[in-house]
Amino acid sequence: RAPFDLPEGESEIVGYFVEYSGMKFGMFMTNDFIETILLSGLTTTFFLGGWHLPGLGLLGLPQPLFALAGVGVFVAKTCAVIWLLMQVRWTLPRFRFDQVLRLGWKGLLPLALLNLLATAWIVYWRQG
Structure with a gap:
């Protein structure tokens, strides 16, 4: 939708x-x-x-x-x-097609990678 x-x-x-x-x-x-x-x-x-x-x-x-x-x-x-x-x-x-692609590649993918790194860091230091 x-x-x-x-x-x-x-x-x-x-x-x-x-x-x-x-x-x-x-x-x-x-x-x-x-x-x-x-x-x-x-x-x-x-x-x-x-x-x-x-x-x-x-x-x-x-x-x-x-x-x-x-x-x-x-x-x-x-x-x-x-x-x-x-x-x-x-x-x-x-959204236009180029706007959706820009949002995905420049917005959501870096946030997802940052979330992955932050979660890995938190899990590593809690077990530490």
């Missing part, structure tokens, strides 16, 4: 969506939204604590209400992640 959607951009002449219309195009779009929901759920589970909420256990709720509150917390966190993804998707313009 935007801003990294060069292969599927409607204004682009090339891409794998050019040949599809009707039901096949609808299946691709449905798949995209299902993927957004599933990845938001995984992000909520791995990085946002899933169904846990600080202080929820102190309320003394009965078990069925506690489980229902956990489901509500998970759905609320997942909806917040979906909202954030949609905001990024709809507000940032599409």
